Amino acid sequence: MICIMPEPDGRSTATIEQRAEHVRERANWMRRRFLRMIVDAGQGHPGGDLSATDILATLYFDVLRIDAANPMAPDRDRFVMSKGHCTGALYTAMAGRGLFPEEDLNSYLQPRSRLNGHPNRTYLPGVETNTGPLGHGFPVGVGIAVAGQIDEADFRTFVLTGDGELQEGSMWEAAMFAGHRGLGKLTVIVDRNRLQQGAKTEDTNGLEPLGDKWRAFGWEVVGVDGHDHAALLNAFDDACEPREKPRVIIADTCKGKGVSFMENQAGWHHGVPNPEQYAQALAELEAEMA
Amino acid sequence: MGAVTKPDTAMFDCREAYVRTVEEMAATDERIVAVVNDSVGSSKLGKFRDRFPHRLINVGIAEQNMVGVGAGLANGGKVPFVSGASCFLTARAMEQIKADCAYSRANVKLCGISSGVAYGELGATHHSIEDVAWLRAIDGMTVIVPSDPWETEQAIRAATAHEGPVYIRLSRMPVPALERSNPHFEIGKSEILHEGGDVAIIANGTMVHRAIKAAKALASEGVGARVINMATVSPIDTAMLADAAKTGAIVTVEEGLKQGGLGGAVAEFCAENAPVPMRVLGFPGFVPTGSASWLMDEFGLNAAGIATAARELLGKRA
Known part of the structure; x- marks a missing residue:
């Protein structure tokens, strides 16, 4: 495995191709690992996990300036998982980054496990705030960024939201305020897979024109393929340049990405693959890295 | 012990003791910030804003965001005093109080202003008579209801020293300063x-x-x-x-x-x-x-x- 972690200034000396390959390998490992966790636990949110995997892998295995040995360091970058139900992807990313032992992943959703169905900061150092109910993580991320703005601190704040989550009113309270404050060290990533739990977002309570909405709230808007690691790295590199406005990266994603029978199927929001499905999923993911 | 109210004593608005104490502490404790929902006036935080303009965070009329931002400020090392009319602060932002403050064990100080029926004539939308029942049902939430200016100051100081979420329920109704032969305030002690x-x-x-x-x-x-x-x-x-x-x-x-x-x-x-x-x-x-x-x-x-x-x-x- 190539090991290409960023320098203390957040920049890797590796080429973008090397960095993307590293993230790609880690994302593939995450997918295989959390599908096993979901099968063992008998429950989970595989569709959203697979949708968010490449974004989380890019953050945890390249972008985020965090010290696994000191996860509460005051100057750490903050990552807030506003779509808190996608813990398969989050926990594998955190374990892969060294925030807790990989073998702990075997306890996912088991009685008294630290790996609750939604992330809990009192169980797991590295979680910034307890999320799960939608519309919570983003306002907390805004508060973190305001604290950094007051202190003129160097840390950056990243928030990953679902797209269905943007139907919550608190998200737009937070967006409005972040735009008003000009929180230039805040980056939101929208996991824009166009499916919510029950149906397509646009058939439920449509979000488009989504970029225009963010721009109207005072944000810089960037669109990116949310499964293209090099494109994600470039978007994050660019987002970390000094700026006067908060930035949103609208990541075009596919719910269920990487497992053919789960892709773009709302039914895999929840769900557990049966043994045949699990074998097929693993075979597809292994073939991807062959 | 054996205290009585002072005869013919003056009456006080405990909001004054609240803001005076927060200002005093803020002068020496850089972590202290105030977060409001367009309630600078009703929370009497105008002087705080003048003295510490960068530490008064007004989110506008958005209580869910106000409490979430408060939890985020705590994550960033601040001690936020999140102030607003009790009726809106508690009811509108209840899930933020539960998830972002209590369940997350965030070091947020919620200050409910004009609680009870202080807004009498405005009606039940503006009364906050359910807040204590709601907040004391939440695990880890400290709930304090001070009785006079001295106790308000003590409660604010104790809440600051306490690591974790606290709800301080203030009124705007005038109350006398109570006499105490042995004044001592401690969270959880009557x-x-x-x-x-x-x-x-x-x-x-x-x-x-x-x-x-x-x-x-x-x-x-x-x-x-x-x-x-x-x-x-x-x-x-x-x-x-x-x-x-x-x-x-x-x-x-x-x-x-x-x-x-x-x-x-x-x-x-x-x-x-x-x-x-x-x-x-x-x-x-x-x-x-x-x-x-x-x-x-x-x-x-x-x-x-x-x-x-x-x-x-x-x-x-x-």
Whole structure:
């Protein structure tokens, strides 16, 4: 495995191709690992996990300036998982980054496990705030960024939201305020897979024109393929340049990405693959890295 | 012990003590910030804003975001005093209080202004009589209802020293400065402000001075009423409650809903540990239009009403 972690200034000396390959390998490992966790636990949110995997892998295995040995360091970058139900992807990313032992992943959703169905900061150092109910993580991320703005601190704040989550009113309270404050060290990533739990977002309570909405709230808007690691790295590199406005990266994603029978199927929001499905999923993911 | 209200004393708005204390602490503690929902005026934070312009964060009329931002500021090392009218701060942002503050164990200080029926004539949308019942039901949430300016200052200082979420329920209703022979404030500890062994009257907030007045009237009839100021509703002072139950009768009184608040907390403890006849004084539900003082009189939340409840209960003593 190539090991290409960023320098203390957040920049890797590796080429973008090397960095993307590293993230790609880690994302593939995450997918295989959390599908096993979901099968063992008998429950989970595989569709959203697979949708968010490449974004989380890019953050945890390249972008985020965090010290696994000191996860509460005051100057750490903050990552807030506003779509808190996608813990398969989050926990594998955190374990892969060294925030807790990989073998702990075997306890996912088991009685008294630290790996609750939604992330809990009192169980797991590295979680910034307890999320799960939608519309919570983003306002907390805004508060973190305001604290950094007051202190003129160097840390950056990243928030990953679902797209269905943007139907919550608190998200737009937070967006409005972040735009008003000009929180230039805040980056939101929208996991824009166009499916919510029950149906397509646009058939439920449509979000488009989504970029225009963010721009109207005072944000810089960037669109990116949310499964293209090099494109994600470039978007994050660019987002970390000094700026006067908060930035949103609208990541075009596919719910269920990487497992053919789960892709773009709302039914895999929840769900557990049966043994045949699990074998097929693993075979597809292994073939991807062959 | 054995305190009484000062005769002909001046009356105070506890918001003044709140902002004075926060300003004093902010001068030496850079972590302290204030977060408001367009409520700089009603929270009386204008001077704070003038002194510490970068530490007054006004999110506008958006209470969910206000509480979430408060939790984020705590994550960033700040000690945020999140202030707004109690009715909106608690009800509108209840899930943020539960998830972002209490469940996340965030170091957020929530200051409910104009609680109870302070906004009397504005009606039940603007009354905050359910807040204590709601917030004391949340694990890890400290709930304090100060009774006068001194106790307000102590509560603010103690909340700052306490690591974790705290709800401080303030009023705008004038109250006298209570006399204390041995002033000492501690979260989770109550105090006796009038001695008596026949009945215990447990009160907090704006009801404490009324309870003392009731106890003095009862004393003139030969009835010894112990007045307990139960400023902290959660965690409640169970040792004091066990002693109070030994009088054989407990009256609780609060500027809030009869169900689930201070009276509920006392009843829960006593029913399991020290069964005793009780009367719970408070509002029965949504109340009609009227000033705060009219509403308190109308529903017996005054010295006469408290004394009447105590007299009725004496006949049922265990």
